[in-house]
Amino acid sequence: MYTLTELSSQYGRLSRNLYRRMRVIRAEAAREEDPSEAYLLRRQADMLREMWRETRDTSQLLAHYYDGVPRCGGDDESPAQES
Secondary structure, three states, rough: OOOOOHHHHHHHHHHHOOOOOOOHHHHHHHHHHHHHHHHHHHHHHHHHHHHHHHHHHHHHHOOOOOOOOOOOOOOOOOOOOOO
């Protein structure tokens, strides 16, 4: 079983790999002389961009999952005391 921090790290690595691959494919598409091949490469890059966004967002969600959540037994939800 992985912790949320470990999962966040794994998603972060995957996100960075997807981003690098997307950039390589975009560069290949820009250099491609055959319009149909360039189109296919751009479509592939578009799919990777969506996957990159989702993994990046998931990484951030996991990294900050408990931020701002009151701890059990904490005074975060105590009503203000009147003077």
